[in-house]
Amino acid sequence: MTETAYCFKKLGLAADHVGLEFKALIGKSLQAMGFTIVDYGVAEKSESRVDYPDYASLLAAAVSTQEVEAGIAICGTGLGMAIVANKYPRVRAACIWDEYSCRMSRQHNNANVLCLGGRTLNSFRSVELTHLWLKTAFAGEQHTVRIEKIDKIEKNLLNPIRNR
Ligand code: RB5
Numbered sequence: 001m002t003e004t005a006y007c008f009k010k011l012g013l014a015a016d017h018v019g020l021e022f023k024a025l026i027g028k029s030l031q032a033m034g035f036t037i038v039d040y041g042v043a044e045k046s047e048s049r050v051d052y053p054d055y056a057s058l059l060a061a062a063v064s065t066q067e068v069e070a071g072i073a074i075c076g077t078g079l080g081m082a083i084v085a086n087k088y089p090r091v092r093a094a095c096i097w098d099e100y101s102c103r104m105s106r107q108h109n110n111a112n113v114l115c116l117g118g119r120t121l122n123s124f125r126s127v128e129l130t131h132l133w134l135k136t137a138f139a140g141e142q143h144t145v146r147i148e149k150i151d152k153i154e155k156n157l158l159n160p161i162r163n164r
Helices: 020-032 052-064 079-085 099-107 123-135 142-154
Strands: 010-015 036-039 070-075 093-095 113-117
Touching (some): 010 052, 020 036, 052 113, 070 079, 079 113, 113 123
Parallel strands (some): 093 113
């Protein structure tokens, strides 16, 4: 059990000025396959530099409130988008860079926001890895307990284990 049918149908996309081109490509590719896409910006015509926290926030809030099932966020490295998105409840954003990190982010971490680097991947790879991510299912089993611990940390219900 690794790759299955696509895991999500309604997706949010967000990018800063660096990720704008990949966002358009990924969006077109997904729309052509019948996904429902909500674009949280930055707008395609934007020519100026923007701040990634603004767009990561719009997307992460939508994932957090289940306005969309999952999200794809692109900035220069994907790192800034992930840092911001992970501030939001119920968001598990993962910055991936190859097939292995892509698969693991779904199988083990049940990531619901995919973060990609516009400066670390080429456009073909960004589309290819997006499809791989969307087709890779959460593995459950022992990983479910770990995700539940993340939920508890978020709710301040889990204290760090000391003296191990
Ligand atoms: C913008 O230059 C860059 O800092 C941004 O796209 C992103 O990589 C931040 O993490």
